[in-house]
Amino acid sequence: xxxxxxxxxxxxxxxxxxxxxxxxxxxxxxxxxxxxxxxxxxxxxxxxxxxxxxxxxxxxxxxxxxxxxxxxxxxxxxxxxxxxxxxxxxxxxxxxxxxxxxxxxxxxxxxxxxxxxxxxxxxxxxxxxxxxxxxxxxxxxxxxxxxxxxxxxxxxxxxxxxxxxxxxxxxxxxxxxxxxxxxxxxxxxxxxxxxxxxxxxxxxxxxxxxxxxxxxxxxxxxxxxxxx
Amino acid sequence: xxxxxxxxxxxxxxxxxxxxxxxxxxxxxxxxxxxxxxxxxxxxxxxxxxxxxxxxxxxxxxxxxxxxxxxxxxxxxxxxxxxxxxxxxxxxxxxxxxxxxxxxxxxxxxxxxxxxxxxxxxxxxxxxxxxxxxxxxxxxxxxxxxxxxxxxxxxxxxxxxxxxxxxxxxxxxxxxxxxxxxxxxxxxxxxxxxxxxxxxxxxxxxxxxxxxxxxxxxxxxxxxxxxx
Amino acid sequence: xxxxxxxxxxxxxxxxxxxxxxxxxxxxxxxxxxxxxxxxxxxxxxxxxxxxxxxxxxxxxxxxxxxxxxxxxxxxxxxxxxxxxxxxxxxxxxxxxxxxxxxxxxxxxxxxxxxxxxxxxxxxxxxxxxxxxxxxxxxxxxxxxxxxxxxxxxxxxxxxxxxxxxxxxxxxxxxxxxxxxxxxxxxxxxxxxxxxxxxxxxxxxxxxxxxxxxxxxxxxxxxxxxxx
Numbered sequence: 001x002x003x004x005x006x007x008x009x010x011x012x013x014x015x016x017x018x019x020x021x022x023x024x025x026x027x028x029x030x031x032x033x034x035x036x037x038x039x040x041x042x043x044x045x046x047x048x049x050x051x052x053x054x055x056x057x058x059x060x061x062x063x064x065x066x067x068x069x070x071x072x073x074x075x076x077x078x079x080x081x082x083x084x085x086x087x088x089x090x091x092x093x094x095x096x097x098x099x100x101x102x103x104x105x106x107x108x109x110x111x112x113x114x115x116x117x118x119x120x121x122x123x124x125x126x127x128x129x130x131x132x133x134x135x136x137x138x139x140x141x142x143x144x145x146x147x148x149x150x151x152x153x154x155x156x157x158x159x160x161x162x163x164x165x166x167x168x169x170x171x172x173x174x175x176x177x178x179x180x181x182x183x184x185x186x187x188x189x190x191x192x193x194x195x196x197x198x199x200x201x202x203x204x205x206x207x208x209x210x211x212x213x214x215x216x217x218x219x220x221x222x223x224x225x226x227x228x
Numbered sequence: 229x230x231x232x233x234x235x236x237x238x239x240x241x242x243x244x245x246x247x248x249x250x251x252x253x254x255x256x257x258x259x260x261x262x263x264x265x266x267x268x269x270x271x272x273x274x275x276x277x278x279x280x281x282x283x284x285x286x287x288x289x290x291x292x293x294x295x296x297x298x299x300x301x302x303x304x305x306x307x308x309x310x311x312x313x314x315x316x317x318x319x320x321x322x323x324x325x326x327x328x329x330x331x332x333x334x335x336x337x338x339x340x341x342x343x344x345x346x347x348x349x350x351x352x353x354x355x356x357x358x359x360x361x362x363x364x365x366x367x368x369x370x371x372x373x374x375x376x377x378x379x380x381x382x383x384x385x386x387x388x389x390x391x392x393x394x395x396x397x398x399x400x401x402x403x404x405x406x407x408x409x410x411x412x413x414x415x416x417x418x419x420x421x422x423x424x425x426x427x428x429x430x431x432x433x434x435x436x437x438x439x440x441x442x443x444x445x446x447x448x449x450x451x452x453x454x455x456x
Numbered sequence: 457x458x459x460x461x462x463x464x465x466x467x468x469x470x471x472x473x474x475x476x477x478x479x480x481x482x483x484x485x486x487x488x489x490x491x492x493x494x495x496x497x498x499x500x501x502x503x504x505x506x507x508x509x510x511x512x513x514x515x516x517x518x519x520x521x522x523x524x525x526x527x528x529x530x531x532x533x534x535x536x537x538x539x540x541x542x543x544x545x546x547x548x549x550x551x552x553x554x555x556x557x558x559x560x561x562x563x564x565x566x567x568x569x570x571x572x573x574x575x576x577x578x579x580x581x582x583x584x585x586x587x588x589x590x591x592x593x594x595x596x597x598x599x600x601x602x603x604x605x606x607x608x609x610x611x612x613x614x615x616x617x618x619x620x621x622x623x624x625x626x627x628x629x630x631x632x633x634x635x636x637x638x639x640x641x642x643x644x645x646x647x648x649x650x651x652x653x654x655x656x657x658x659x660x661x662x663x664x665x666x667x668x669x670x671x672x673x674x675x676x677x678x679x680x681x682x683x684x
Contacts, residue, residue: 169390361523374523
């Protein structure tokens with residue numbers, strides 16, 4: 001796909017915005033998981049960093065873009081550390097407030113916050129992953145799959161390190177909205193319709209599907225185990 | 229090692245055949261692990277994809293072949309998804325039949341099926357990993373080790389995600405047959421004896437050793453802990 | 457940063473020394489974890505290999521240096537396997553001796569040995585990671601972070617495979633000394649002060665901080681959970 005230089009510059013700026021936002025929300029989710037696990041300040045920072053930057057680093061390694069932007073762009077690092085610091089500073093206060101509520105509530109709130117932030121990160125990284133892959137001419141299939149991996153990679157590393165069941169294997173639709181969003185970006189690129197507006201539309205699409213799945217607790221069917 | 233063009237084409241075809249078969253059997257093992265863990269359709273697809281394509285993706289990343297063939301060749305993706313679909317469709321029926329048998333049986337059968345499929349994937353990927361590494365002149369040691377990593381990587385990722393003890397750390401000989409097979413391929417290449425026949429011989433060798441180890445429950449010695 | 461050829465050769469030799477030592481001590485830690493988990497000879501070798509070579513392989517993949525030195529330099533492989541063999545041969549004897557001591561002791565000794573070896577590996581790999589990154593002009597931020605990843609990567613993979621809480625998320629300062637050491641190397645390089653003496657000084661710095669943290673059981677603060 002050919003781009004005129006103006007569009008390329010736009011894409012580059014858009015790329016950074018998508019990445020910084022994605023890193024920030026995923027890092028918040030990582031930091032919250034760390035707090036829930038009782039980890040200290042550095043554990044929080046490590047999980048914020050892993051959750052925020054893991055997906056983008058995997059994306060760049062898969063595309064041969066080394067060293068990955070996640071280890072050399074200070075803005076991405078700053079976004080992750082800011083998220084970790086915010087959670088560290090405010091979780092205590094917020095936790096105190098919610099403690100007056102019924103016992104199960106704070107935990108459920110934190111779990112819900114992780115899910116929503118995760119959905120936002122998923123949306124931002126699915127789109128950003130597909131765009132980066134298209135920019136290095138990886139082909140439509142690779143761009144779709146790398147979008148999916150970029151979106152799910154950070155959360156997967158977070159869950160592995162925190163020793164909890166990976167979100168991507170859980171019941172609700174998780175990887176599918178990411179793959180759909182990446183495929184939508186590939187389609188837009190093919191139709192030469194990739195612009196700031198359509199890119200944010202793709203982000204909203206992934207976020208919407210994922211939040212709907214979480215809210216309605218949509219489950220995919222399981223393999224039959226009992227006779228019908 | 230120099231090849232005439234005809235042999236190269238043969239190797240390329242052979243490579244795809246080895247990869248598609250390896251992806252398929254490893255994906256079956258991943259899907260079965262997912263079903264045993266009670267995961268839904270997408271969990272099955274994710275574990276099938278991870279188990280089937282993980283090893284080859286790690287191989288390509290280690291060799292600098294980006295984007296990896298596992299994310300851009302639709303045949304490999306199709307093999308993984310077909311395996312996941314088959315397990316999803318037929319596991320219920322098969323499970324119903326075996327449920328009439330003593331209670332412990334279905335589980336033991338699934339465990340055994342995972343082991344055999346795993347052995348086949350191990351054999352196919354050990355050989356394919358070594359061949360790809362030799363094709364990019366990685367040297368004999370690197371080709372042997374990358375063969376071993378390719379063979380064990382997918383199963384390792386599967387076990388990490390499914391939160392079960394990695395097969396590669398378990399008691400029976402696992403990584404060793406893979407390394408032996410990869411070393412055998414390196415030797416064949418050195419002697420200019422690499423052909424369709426000898427490659428399949430190497431696959432049979434790894435599969436045979438591994439199945440023998442599983443069947444006879446061959447254990448490697450442990451570090452002494454009690455006084456002799 | 458420009459180097460005259462003599463310095464480059466010195467750096468290369470130094471690099472190998474740092475790497476071989478780092479691989480050896482990390483592999484010892486991996487083998488000890490394997491023994492404590494009751495794994496057999498091959499489990500020990502696999503964990504020794506993963507712990508010893510994992511960090512360097514991740515480093516090389518992040519820097520695009522493929523195939524990684526960890527899969528093609530027999531000296532690194534030999535160091536890892538030697539460490540595994542030593543632990544396998546002598547752990548039984550040592551365990552018998554210590555068994556006469558109070559029951560809790562052998563386990564505590566093994567845990568302490570893993571921590572000290574881990575601290576040494578952390579120091580060696582933090583410095584080596586930063587040097588390799590600087591050699592391929594990765595920039596100061598990337599060199600610091602890649603130093604940190606190189607130092608913590610092997611231990612992290614070891615802990616993931618052994619299914620224990622990653623050391624890097626635990627209470628004591630772990631990643632921070634590694635990052636400080638890597639940043640110190642970047643500073644030395646910037647000031648053109650990188651030499652055999654200063655490099656070993658950086659190694660001693662990281663090791664010292666980490667051992668101090670372990671000995672004094674220095675904890676980082678946790679997010680407040682109880683009202684102040």
